[in-house]
Amino acid sequence: xxxxxxxxxxxxxxxxxxxxxxxxxxxxxxxxxxxxxxxxxxxxxxxxxxxxxxxxxxxxxxxxxxxxxxxxxxxxxxxxxxxxxxxxxxxxxxxxxxxxxxxxxxxxxxxxxxxxxxxxxxxxxxxxxxxxxxxxxxxxxxxxxxxxxxxxxxxxxxxxxxxxxxxxxxxxxxxxxxxxxxxxxxxxxxxxxxxxxxxxxxxxxxxxxxxxxxxxxxxxxx
Amino acid sequence: xxxxxxxxxxxxxxxxxxxxxxxxxxxxxxxxxxxxxxxxxxxxxxxxxxxxxxxxxxxxxxxxxxxxxxxxxxxxxxxxxxxxxxxxxxxxxxxxxxxxxxxxxxxxxxxxxxxxxxxxxxxxxxxxxxxxxxxxxxxxxxxxxxxxxxxxxxxxxxxxxxxxxxxxxxxxxxxxxxxxxxxxxxxxxxxxxxxxxxxxxxxxxxxxxxx
Numbered sequence: 001x002x003x004x005x006x007x008x009x010x011x012x013x014x015x016x017x018x019x020x021x022x023x024x025x026x027x028x029x030x031x032x033x034x035x036x037x038x039x040x041x042x043x044x045x046x047x048x049x050x051x052x053x054x055x056x057x058x059x060x061x062x063x064x065x066x067x068x069x070x071x072x073x074x075x076x077x078x079x080x081x082x083x084x085x086x087x088x089x090x091x092x093x094x095x096x097x098x099x100x101x102x103x104x105x106x107x108x109x110x111x112x113x114x115x116x117x118x119x120x121x122x123x124x125x126x127x128x129x130x131x132x133x134x135x136x137x138x139x140x141x142x143x144x145x146x147x148x149x150x151x152x153x154x155x156x157x158x159x160x161x162x163x164x165x166x167x168x169x170x171x172x173x174x175x176x177x178x179x180x181x182x183x184x185x186x187x188x189x190x191x192x193x194x195x196x197x198x199x200x201x202x203x204x205x206x207x208x209x210x211x212x213x214x215x216x217x218x219x220x221x222x
Numbered sequence: 223x224x225x226x227x228x229x230x231x232x233x234x235x236x237x238x239x240x241x242x243x244x245x246x247x248x249x250x251x252x253x254x255x256x257x258x259x260x261x262x263x264x265x266x267x268x269x270x271x272x273x274x275x276x277x278x279x280x281x282x283x284x285x286x287x288x289x290x291x292x293x294x295x296x297x298x299x300x301x302x303x304x305x306x307x308x309x310x311x312x313x314x315x316x317x318x319x320x321x322x323x324x325x326x327x328x329x330x331x332x333x334x335x336x337x338x339x340x341x342x343x344x345x346x347x348x349x350x351x352x353x354x355x356x357x358x359x360x361x362x363x364x365x366x367x368x369x370x371x372x373x374x375x376x377x378x379x380x381x382x383x384x385x386x387x388x389x390x391x392x393x394x395x396x397x398x399x400x401x402x403x404x405x406x407x408x409x410x411x412x413x414x415x416x417x418x419x420x421x422x423x424x425x426x427x428x429x430x431x432x433x
Contacts, residue, residue: 062357063412066411079413111387146407
């Protein structure tokens with residue numbers, strides 16, 4: 001767990017709104033020695049662009065570290081990081097439209113970019129952002145992405161999550177809505193996705209909660 | 223060489239008044255110097271230590287055990303500790319580990335308000351090692367190794383992670399990158415080869431305990 005402290009400190013530094021220059025130089029020091037020399041200047045430039053545009057740079061740093069650890073060739077590594085920058089730009093456009101006239105809340109852009117990377121349609125993202133513009137959007141977006149990944153209709157999935165929000169479910173409890181819908185679908189008996197969503201809607205806001213304490217991977221409890 | 227008569231006078235064996243005038247003058251100077259030395263002469267270290275010991279012994283005889291213990295505890299003492307640098311560093315590292323890693327009742331680390339415990343499980347029969355790398359450890363190797371103590375091919379491990387989304391993969395035997403088959407959530411890694419990362423969403427421990 002020795003890395004935990006470093007990670008926490010790094011996240012705290014980023015969350016604390018470190019000066020742009022400090023963010024950029026901090027990223028460079030994290031990448032030096034890990035990213036191939038052939039890719040480093042281009043990646044540094046992409047990250048500097050993100051910082052200059054007030055976009056979060058941490059997802060790009062992570063993408064560069066990931067690709068380097070995997071041994072991705074330099075050209076594909078740079079393209080992967082550049083794709084991340086484009087997703088962040090798209091995400092900020094969505095967030096800005098959802099909360100017009102307000103400063104972009106911290107963390108929203110990265111969360112929306114992650115949802116887009118999971119394949120959530122932009123109109124669904126925009127709708128969920130509008131429902132609760134000042135709440136962290138990550139859980140609702142992931143719940144929607146979970147439902148879409150399990151072949152639920154995106155609009156119907158968004159309807160269910162909006163209902164859940166209106167009935168008081170917030171944050172990670174929205175993930176339980178997606179889990180409940182998936183369980184209903186897996187019960188079989190000729191149940192369609194629409195049937196499953198209707199059954200979950202009927203039980204709102206009392207969807208089952210996962211076992212406390214440990215986050216397990218998979219659809220059960222995570 | 224001192225005149226024997228002057229010596230006798232200084233020793234008190236002869237009346238100084240009987241001395242000739244020149245010796246009387248020398249006697250006066252030497253006598254004054256001797257008196258001055260007698261008045262300000264500091265005790266030697268040995269003398270002072272022995273006096274202290276005698277004082278303590280007297281106090282000890284006079285007081286009861288409780289008073290003696292109290293006096294012993296309250297008396298300032300000089301302690302000399304000699305440490306090798308390597309042991310000093312080890313001691314500092316141990317103290318840092320104790321202070322920085324909060325422990326629960328069972329000795330296991332406990333998550334903070336914005337952290338949760340993630341449990342990783344993978345079935346890799348015959349594997350020699352399985353580790354987890356991901357966005358939570360900067361994709362660095364060596365930070366999180368899974369264990370298979372009973373050699374049944376099921377590797378597992380827990381980690382305290384910041385609440386939120388994390389992408390990760392298993393590395394089997396130090397070289398084979400494998401997505402977690404039980405993850406349930408996956409995301410394209412964006413490097414153009416269609417490879418997917420596993421996706422983990424860590425709930426804050428406090429939120430997980432809520433109904």
